[in-house]
Amino acid sequence: MNFLPVILWTDALIFLLLAVGLGSAWWIRRQPHLLLPWRRVAQSRVGMVSLLVLALFVTVGLLDSLHYRAALPEKSDGQTVYAPEVLSVFDHLATGLRTHTEKTYSAPLAVYLYAKESIELPDGRVTRDYPRLKYGGAQLADPPRDWLGDVVRRALTGAAAGLLVVLLLAAGSARLFPALRRSPPLFAVFVAALLIAAAGGAVADLARAYHVLGTDKVGQDVLYLSLKSIRTGLVIGTVTTLVMLPFALLLGIAAGYFRGWVDDAIQYLYTVLSSIPSVLLIAAAVLMMQVLVETHADWFQTSAARADVRLLALCLILGVTSWTGLCRLLRGETLKLRELEYIQAAQAFGVSSLRIIARHIVPNVMHIVLISVVMDFSSLVLAEAVLSYIGVGVDPTTNSFGNMINAARLEMGRDPMVWWSLAAAFGFMLLLVLAANLFADVVRDAFDPRLNRMEAA
Amino acid sequence: MIAYLIRRMLYAIPILIGVNLLTFALFFVVNTPDDMARLQLGIKRVTPEAIAHWKQQHGYDKPLLYNAQAQGAEKLTDTIFFDKSASMFAFDFGYSDDGRSISREIVTRMGPSLSIALPTFIIGLVVYVSFALLMTLFRATALDIAGVALCVLLMSISGLFYIIGGQFLVSKLWHWVPISGYGDGLDSIKFVLLPIAIGIAGSVGASSRWYRTIFIEEIGKDYVRTARAKGVSELGVLFRHVLKNALIPILTGVVVVIPLLFMGSLLTESFFGIPGLGSYTIDAINAQDFSIVRAMVFLGSVLYIVGLILTDISYTVVDPRVRLS
Numbered sequence: 001m002n003f004l005p006v007i008l009w010t011d012a013l014i015f016l017l018l019a020v021g022l023g024s025a026w027w028i029r030r031q032p033h034l035l036l037p038w039r040r041v042a043q044s045r046v047g048m049v050s051l052l053v054l055a056l057f058v059t060v061g062l063l064d065s066l067h068y069r070a071a072l073p074e075k076s077d078g079q080t081v082y083a084p085e086v087l088s089v090f091d092h093l094a095t096g097l098r099t100h101t102e103k104t105y106s107a108p109l110a111v112y113l114y115a116k117e118s119i120e121l122p123d124g125r126v127t128r129d130y131p132r133l134k135y136g137g138a139q140l141a142d143p144p145r146d147w148l149g150d151v152v153r154r155a156l157t158g159a160a161a162g163l164l165v166v167l168l169l170a171a172g173s174a175r176l177f178p179a180l181r182r183s184p185p186l187f188a189v190f191v192a193a194l195l196i197a198a199a200g201g202a203v204a205d206l207a208r209a210y211h212v213l214g215t216d217k218v219g220q221d222v223l224y225l226s227l228k229s230i231r232t233g234l235v236i237g238t239v240t241t242l243v244m245l246p247f248a249l250l251l252g253i254a255a256g257y258f259r260g261w262v263d264d265a266i267q268y269l270y271t272v273l274s275s276i277p278s279v280l281l282i283a284a285a286v287l288m289m290q291v292l293v294e295t296h297a298d299w300f301q302t303s304a305a306r307a308d309v310r311l312l313a314l315c316l317i318l319g320v321t322s323w324t325g326l327c328r329l330l331r332g333e334t335l336k337l338r339e340l341e342y343i344q345a346a347q348a349f350g351v352s353s354l355r356i357i358a359r360h361i362v363p364n365v366m367h368i369v370l371i372s373v374v375m376d377f378s379s380l381v382l383a384e385a386v387l388s389y390i391g392v393g394v395d396p397t398t399n400s401f402g403n404m405i406n407a408a409r410l411e412m413g414r415d416p417m418v419w420w421s422l423a424a425a426f427g428f429m430l431l432l433v434l435a436a437n438l439f440a441d442v443v444r445d446a447f448d449p450r451l452n453r454m455e456a457a
Numbered sequence: 458m459i460a461y462l463i464r465r466m467l468y469a470i471p472i473l474i475g476v477n478l479l480t481f482a483l484f485f486v487v488n489t490p491d492d493m494a495r496l497q498l499g500i501k502r503v504t505p506e507a508i509a510h511w512k513q514q515h516g517y518d519k520p521l522l523y524n525a526q527a528q529g530a531e532k533l534t535d536t537i538f539f540d541k542s543a544s545m546f547a548f549d550f551g552y553s554d555d556g557r558s559i560s561r562e563i564v565t566r567m568g569p570s571l572s573i574a575l576p577t578f579i580i581g582l583v584v585y586v587s588f589a590l591l592m593t594l595f596r597a598t599a600l601d602i603a604g605v606a607l608c609v610l611l612m613s614i615s616g617l618f619y620i621i622g623g624q625f626l627v628s629k630l631w632h633w634v635p636i637s638g639y640g641d642g643l644d645s646i647k648f649v650l651l652p653i654a655i656g657i658a659g660s661v662g663a664s665s666r667w668y669r670t671i672f673i674e675e676i677g678k679d680y681v682r683t684a685r686a687k688g689v690s691e692l693g694v695l696f697r698h699v700l701k702n703a704l705i706p707i708l709t710g711v712v713v714v715i716p717l718l719f720m721g722s723l724l725t726e727s728f729f730g731i732p733g734l735g736s737y738t739i740d741a742i743n744a745q746d747f748s749i750v751r752a753m754v755f756l757g758s759v760l761y762i763v764g765l766i767l768t769d770i771s772y773t774v775v776d777p778r779v780r781l782s
Contacts, residue, residue, distance in 0.1 A: 272475035277757035283742050295492050385615050426618045434613040
């Protein structure tokens with residue numbers, strides 16, 4: 001084998017989440033009453049387009065979650081030695097972006113470096129000028145003349161190729177075209193897919209010869225860094241939820257169902273937790289976790305494993321500090337539900353509490369859980385950036401939007417300004433959060449029983 | 458009402474004890490004073506003597522919870538828990554790592570924090586509610602839809618972007634106000650204008666949308682139909698009936714943060730170099746000065762509980778049906 005699979009903690013959790021998601025989708029498909037609200041989501045143009053965008057982000061994140069260590073060139077004794085560097089399938093696909101590092105900053109699509117350097121001319125004299133980039137536009141013979149034509153040509157061919165791929169895929173399923181005319185959401189998704197494919201194709205083709213979003217201080221491609229940051233954002237947005245859900249569900253329902261001292265104890269617990277300002281609690285916990293990791297450096301084999309454990313710990317901390325809101329909602333809803341006739345009847349028939357909770361209460365609070373999970377996702381992605389800025393976020397070596405912003409923030413003062421890392425991080429984050437927010441709205445509208453359907457229709 | 462308030466304050470004590478125990482466990486049990494000393498002195502090549510000296514200097518050379526060697530009541534009082542955690546109930550926060558009194562720092566830094574947080578809060582509330590009322594007035598029209606879309610867009614932008622973008626545009630490009638800093642008295646106005654504006658812009662999206670939802674829910678109720686049937690104008694309905702009735706859900710979210718305004722904002726203050734409590738906290742986090750972080754956690758919880766009590770009181774003010782008992 002010329003590679004060694006590496007399963008980091010967060011990878012395992014991400015794929016566990018994926019399995020849970022697919023499993024529940026398969027189950028819901030066969031339950032007409034559960035399928036109904038999802039059909040309403042599918043009827044929404046905004047919902048479907050934002051779902052498409054989210055799906056693209058998730059794809060990048062999943063590819064970036066399959067980690068491995070490549071084998072080093074074989075030594076004489078026949079033993080395979082693996083590189084210390086942990087790579088992902090996404091890294092492999094983007095090898096060009098990853099390895100084409102320049103010396104320092106360069107602007108988007110630039111051919112020359114950002115800073116002047118001493119260059120030795122062929123006749124032996126030395127001048128100070130902007131040197132050519134090692135990779136960006138290296139194929140151009142005379143940049144001032146050829147640059148614009150080359151960029152436009154590549155963008156157009158890339159866009160055309162992207163469009164062609166989507167159209168071919170669409171032509172593959174013969175039923176699609178009549179369906180497009182009948183279903184507005186499907187049509188919207190189709191148009192969005194065409195636009196995204198065109199833009200993606202153009203970027204992909206340009207990225208083969210240029211740094212589309214420039215390079216950062218140590219010459220890494222900003223596009224690559226931004227795409228790598230997606231995984232961190234997704235992990236924080238989803239794994240945190242996974243951590244939070246058991247607490248909120250178990251404690252919230254128990255408090256509402258059993259009342260009495262159970263309720264008092266749980267209420268005390270969440271009042272204590274929620275009375276500490278969340279940023280401070282997170283900061284305190286992360287500080288402690290950092291000290292723990294720093295004093296036990298021998299726990300981790302690779303730096304990727306250490307960074308990953310810190311990411312996981314951040315999710316744990318965020319989860320432990322953020323379950324109180326949902327817990328309170330679930331407690332209130334359970335208090336209401338347990339007074340309803342069908343639950344009283346179940347109790348009168350002697351059905352055990354555990355069974356009542358599992359069969360009658362949990363299914364009836366699931367819409368609250370789902371709504372709050374999708375609503376929390378975007379705020380968690382945004383929180384990561386802020387926490388990383390404060391210094392209590394992810395490991396400094398992890399690619400994340402927060403770390404990108406943090407690194408780029410100090411370069412605003414340079415002249416000419418280095419704006420591209422900042423713009424890329426904010427742009428990608430905006431796209432992800434906006435899609436998540438729009439999708440969350442559609443999900444909430446579809447699942448909220450308080451909304452009057454007649455009016456909404 | 459007085460009896461109710463006293464009872465609420467008594468309820469606060471077990472919660473504060475819980476907060477205290479939690480932070481104590483977080484700061485001293487997960488990481489022993491030995492770990493802290495090692496971190497402060499540098500992890501490598503630390504002699505046990507240096508650690509012992511550091512602990513003695515900072516008062517960490519006692520048992521955590523129970524001192525078996527001491528006499529009588531001192532078994533419990535001559536411990537780290539009593540010195541560092543229990544003393545916070547008397548608002549005695551002790552000294553930071555650089556030897557300054559934390560309580561004094563908190564008092565002097567409250568002013569600058571408030572000079573930004575208070576105007577942001579008041580002007581912000583007016584702006585958010587007005588915007589939400591405007592959207593409600595034009596509900597289900599293109600203006601409303603555009604307003605909601607704008608809100609969703611604004612709330613999807615990272616708070617860091619507002620600060621960095623605002624600083625760049627207003628201070629660096631247009632040179633309207635200084636980039637960062639703080640002055641005394643009236644001199645401070647030019648420093649606080651931009652943070653206030655950015656603070657308002659940063660949460661206009663989420664807040665206005667939330668208030669709009671509240672107003673829209675109110676406007677569907679029967680009393681609004683009755684008012685319209687009596688011939689009250691749409692503006693009259695909105696201001697005299699809907700706004701008043703929507704105050705309860707609005708107050709629930711708003712009053713609780715008023716005491717927390719003292720704490721300032723971590724991000725804004727550190728970006729604009731305001732010497733308030735927010736930047737104090739963030740500096741402490743970066744310097745890993747746990748005494749300050751612990752003090753701020755405790756102070757924050759106290760203020761939050763005060764906020765909850767204030768919320769209850771505010772209900773009786775806006776809704777005569779609510780009686781506190």
